[in-house]
Amino acid sequence: MRLPLKFLAVLLTSLGLLAGGGYAMLTSMTREWFEKDLRLRSQLAVGAARMGLVEAWTNRSGVLAERLTDITRDERIMSAAACSMTGDLVAATDGYLRDFSCRSVLERIQRDVATEIDAWTMTSDLPSGRVQLSGHLVLDDGPPLGFVLLVHDLSFLGRREEATRDLLLLAFFVLALGAALVTLLAAKLAWRGWTRDLQRALSGDAPREFQPLVRDVRALVDRLSREAETRTGPWDPERLRATLLQHLKGERVVILANREPYIHVKTPHGIRVQHPASGLVTALEPVMRACSGVWVAHGGGSADRETVDTRDRVAVPPGEESYLVRRVWLTEEEENGYYYGFSNEGLWPLCHIAHARPIFRADDWKHYVAVNRKFAAAVCEEVDSEDPIILVQDYHFALAPRMIRERLPRATILTFWHIPWPNGERVGICPWREEIISGLLGSSIVGFHTQQHCNNFFDAVDAFMESRIDREAHAVIQGSHRTLVRPYPISIEWPVHWLAGLPPVEECRRSIRQELGLPADALLGVGIDRLDYTKGIEERLQAVDELLTRYPEFRGRFWFAQLAAPSRTKIDRYRELNARVETVANEINEKWQKHGHKPIVLLRSHHEPPAVFRYYRAADLCYVSSLHDGMNLVAKEFVAARDDEKGVLVLSQFTGAARDLTEALVVNPYDFRQASDALAAALNMPVAEQQERMHSMRRLVSEFNVYRWAGRMLVDAAELRRRERMSGRLSSVAPQRTTDGA
Numbered sequence: 029m030r031l032p033l034k035f036l037a038v039l040l041t042s043l044g045l046l047a048g049g050g051y052a053m054l055t056s057m058t059r060e061w062f063e064k065d066l067r068l069r070s071q072l073a074v075g076a077a078r079m080g081l082v083e084a085w086t087n088r089s090g091v092l093a094e095r096l097t098d099i100t101r102d103e104r105i106m107s108a109a110a111c112s113m114t115g116d117l118v119a120a121t122d123g124y125l126r127d128f129s130c131r132s133v134l135e136r137i138q139r140d141v142a143t144e145i146d147a148w149t150m151t152s153d154l155p156s157g158r159v160q161l162s163g164h165l166v167l168d169d170g171p172p173l174g175f176v177l178l179v180h181d182l183s184f185l186g187r188r189e190e191a192t193r194d195l196l197l198l199a200f201f202v203l204a205l206g207a208a209l210v211t212l213l214a215a216k217l218a219w220r221g222w223t224r225d226l227q228r229a230l231s232g233d234a235p236r237e238f239q240p241l242v243r244d245v246r247a248l249v250d251r252l253s254r255e256a257e258t259r260t261g262p263w264d265p266e267r268l269r270a271t272l273l274q275h276l277k278g279e280r281v282v283i284l285a286n287r288e289p290y291i292h293v294k295t296p297h298g299i300r301v302q303h304p305a306s307g308l309v310t311a312l313e314p315v316m317r318a319c320s321g322v323w324v325a326h327g328g329g330s331a332d333r334e335t336v337d338t339r340d341r342v343a344v345p346p347g348e349e350s351y352l353v354r355r356v357w358l359t360e361e362e363e364n365g366y367y368y369g370f371s372n373e374g375l376w377p378l379c380h381i382a383h384a385r386p387i388f389r390a391d392d393w394k395h396y397v398a399v400n401r402k403f404a405a406a407v408c409e410e411v412d413s414e415d416p417i418i419l420v421q422d423y424h425f426a427l428a429p430r431m432i433r434e435r436l437p438r439a440t441i442l443t444f445w446h447i448p449w450p451n452g453e454r455v456g457i458c459p460w461r462e463e464i465i466s467g468l469l470g471s472s473i474v475g476f477h478t479q480q481h482c483n484n485f486f487d488a489v490d491a492f493m494e495s496r497i498d499r500e501a502h503a504v505i506q507g508s509h510r511t512l513v514r515p516y517p518i519s520i521e522w523p524v525h526w527l528a529g530l531p532p533v534e535e536c537r538r539s540i541r542q543e544l545g546l547p548a549d550a551l552l553g554v555g556i557d558r559l560d561y562t563k564g565i566e567e568r569l570q571a572v573d574e575l576l577t578r579y580p581e582f583r584g585r586f587w588f589a590q591l592a593a594p595s596r597t598k599i600d601r602y603r604e605l606n607a608r609v610e611t612v613a614n615e616i617n618e619k620w621q622k623h624g625h626k627p628i629v630l631l632r633s634h635h636e637p638p639a640v641f642r643y644y645r646a647a648d649l650c651y652v653s654s655l656h657d658g659m660n661l662v663a664k665e666f667v668a669a670r671d672d673e674k675g676v677l678v679l680s681q682f683t684g685a686a687r688d689l690t691e692a693l694v695v696n697p698y699d700f701r702q703a704s705d706a707l708a709a710a711l712n713m714p715v716a717e718q719q720e721r722m723h724s725m726r727r728l729v730s731e732f733n734v735y736r737w738a739g740r741m742l743v744d745a746a747e748l749r750r751r752e753r754m755s756g757r758l759s760s761v762a763p764q765r766t767t768d769g770a
């Protein structure tokens with residue numbers, strides 16, 4: 029039942045009860061009035077007949093009965109009797125009831141000391157109906173001659189009571205209905221006003237004095253939605269699909285990301301599919317499998333053109349096609365300027381504190397703008413409605429959100445920045461900082477891994493943009509457009525589908541050691557990365573060297589396998605790193621070879637996910653030593669791989685993951701001494717402690733998986749759409765500066 033109906037029911041019931049009580053009270057009151065009225069009329073009748081009565085009584089003439097009959101002419105007086113003061117019947121009208129004899133009445137009156145004859149009445153229920161008996165003294169100059177008893181007909185009272193009750197009920201019903209309607213109307217108007225005020229308050233326009241209240245309401249809403257979330261159980265592909273269906277009516281999702289999830293490459297054995305080493309792909313590919321839709325990406329594989337249809341699309345995953353990849357082609361010049369240049373020599377070092385100097389070239393910027401426009405156009409070709417859901421990924425596409433918004437003003441654009449967002453001072457280094465920030469503010473939501481990155485973004489907006497920042501609502505407001513800025517720590521699928529076909533941990537341990545030519549009981553550490561200077565690979569190898577120096581018991585017993593996927597090799601800094609890592613690995617191996625031990629196994633090639641997961645399962649420890657990392661999904665993958673709950677994660681404090689995975693051994697990767705202590709502690713850790721730590725981390729990653737990450741963004745987006753639809757904002761987008769700063 030809807031609220032107003034419930035209210036109406038309660039109101040009518042209350043009024044009904046009230047009417048019942050009122051009716052009882054009114055009945056007894058009216059009965060009292062009528063009885064008083066009868067008594068008065070009787071007194072008047074006896075008073076008027078007094079002279080005749082006295083005369084007939086004192087003369088003892090036989091006309092006393094006639095005088096009594098005169099009295100009964102009143103329509104309500106049925107019969108009458110004249111009694112002596114000793115209780116003898118003197119005269120009576122015809123039909124006077126013998127039940128009410130003079131004597132019995134006199135005895136009754138005498139028993140009741142408080143009552144005089146003149147004031148005495150009594151009601152009685154006879155088979156013919158209810159009657160009232162009243163006594164009246166007949167006075168002359170001396171003592172009373174006697175008294176008259178009158179019998180009144182009370183049957184009319186019942187009829188009157190019935191009529192009164194019906195009228196009363198009708199009146200109460202009309203009154204109740206009127207009162208209910210007036211109350212409902214008033215409540216509705218008040219509710220409308222209240223919700224409008226609350227909405228205004230929650231959307232950030234609350235007067236200052238109401239801010240604490242708004243804060244409390246938000247906290248309550250957050251808590252309730254968290255509780256609701258806990259009640260609905262863990263996030264999985266099914267729940268994500270249901271969320272999309274429920275909150276966004278199942279509209280298809282379009283992802284824009286530079287890196288494609290499946291790369292077709294030519295090999296001597298024909299065209300093969302490669303899965304790129306990419307945290308972004310690791311996270312988003314399962315989301316797309318769950319949601320379906322289109323992934324718009326750069327077609328960079330050597331056989332990509334040969335595998336698309338006439339609209340540059342290919343259905344994936346191969347063999348279990350559930351979504352499309354739309355490939356966008358770039359010229360070498362475009363790729364050099366947009367990807368290698370502005371994205372990876374400019375923005376990448378700008379956002380990471382890893383001691384690489386950002387390089388900003390005007391020519392690269394020109395390509396970055398043009399390629400963002402090209403991808404934005406491709407996205408707009410792929411949408412199937414005026415208000416689609418578009419997920420823009422990463423620093424390659426900072427301008428695309430606004431470009432898309434210009435073409436699709438009603439789109440819901442969720443942008444996720446997969447790398448750290450630096451502090452305001454650092455952002456200021458970029459000559460096109462305003463354009464970058466303005467481009468991102470074309471989004472409905474901008475997501476970062478951590479609250480710190482959100483705060484840094486707000487500071488940059490504050491420093492370089494004309495806008496209003498509502499830190500309470502986590503939003504930036506430009507004209508009528510609002511962009512939410514929120515932390516959404518990214519994660520991985522759970523369970524990881526790559527694990528399905530893998531051998532048990534013991535078998536992985538045995539076979540990997542055999543393949544690497546290591547003793548069966550060798551202690552093994554692993555590092556899995558793209559060859560990137562932000563990953564701290566050199567520092568990691570030096571920490572291994574320090575371990576062997578300071579903990580001689582591990583010499584000849586411990587090996588470290590570094591899987592390093594070549595990355596961005598056109599960039600000098602990456603080529604230098606490649607050479608540097610090789611040099612460091614060789615130096616360490618030469619140093620320890622004197623003791624008959626080459627501890628570093630450097631595997632510089634692309635490894636497909638099943639191979640990577642075999643290493644995770646074979647290892648005694650995994651060391652993630654990033655110098656700066658938005659999240660780092662290798663750490664979470666290692667945890668997911670260890671269904672035996674063994675193995676230790678040593679994790680850099682400069683990763684986003686270190687905030688979640690607190691049971692890892694968290695270290696400063698620049699501090700080789702501390703890192704080597706952690707490596708030694710990991711190798712010496714009792715199995716029970718390993719299991720305790722791993723168990724807890726697995727629980728966390730399983731719960732906070734990538735379906736939850738995507739689900740929360742989509743739910744927030746749906747909420748935003750709902751609010752915007754309510755306030756009619758979807759149709760108006762504020763005029764702002766153009767995307768390329770013109």
Ligand code: F6P
Nearest residue numbers: 287305306307308309422446447
């Ligand atoms: O982690 C940052 C990131 O750019 C990801 O978005 C991407 O998956 C990864 O690095 C790989 O980079 P690239 O796509 O340049 O090989």
